[in-house]
Amino acid sequence: MGRDKYLLQCKQWKAMKVGVAVVRELYGVMTAERAVGGFVVVSGEFTADAQAFVEGRSITLVSARPLQKMAVNGAANPVTRKVQQALPEIAVPACPKCGKPMVSRLARQGTRAGQFFWGCGDFSTCSGVRNP
Secondary structure (H helix, E strand, O other): OOOOOEEEEEEOOOOOOEOHHHHHHHHHHHHHHOOOEEEEEEOOOEOHHHHHHOOOOOEEEEOHHHHHHHHHHOOOOHHHHHHHHHOOOOOOOEOOOOOOEEEEEEOOOOOOOOOEEEEEOOOOOOOOEEOO
C-alpha cells in the first residue's frame, strides 16, 4: 500500500508516427486506474500533437532513438532515469553463446508462436536463445 502506480504502453510502429489518440487512450486508463504517471514507448516517433498533449501531464514519451542510445551507451539521460525509477528491475539473463545481455522477444512462427523467449541482444551476429 502507498506505492505509486505507473502505466506503460508500447507500440511497434516503424512506418508511421504514433499520434495523440494513443496518448489520450493511456491518459484515460491512467485516470481510471488512478495511476500517477505513464509511459508510451514506441519503436518509431511521435506526432507533434502527441508531444503537445503530454505537456503538463505526467506522461513520458519514449521513442526508439533514446532507447537505442541507452542500450548501446548505457547513457543515463533524464528519460532513462525516469523509466528506470518507475519500473521494477527485470533480471536479464546472459546469452548462453556469447554472454551478452538478452532481449525478450515474441515468437512469430513455429510451435512456440505467440510465446515469449529470450534472444541474444546482438542478434545480428549471435543466435543464442533461452526459453522463459
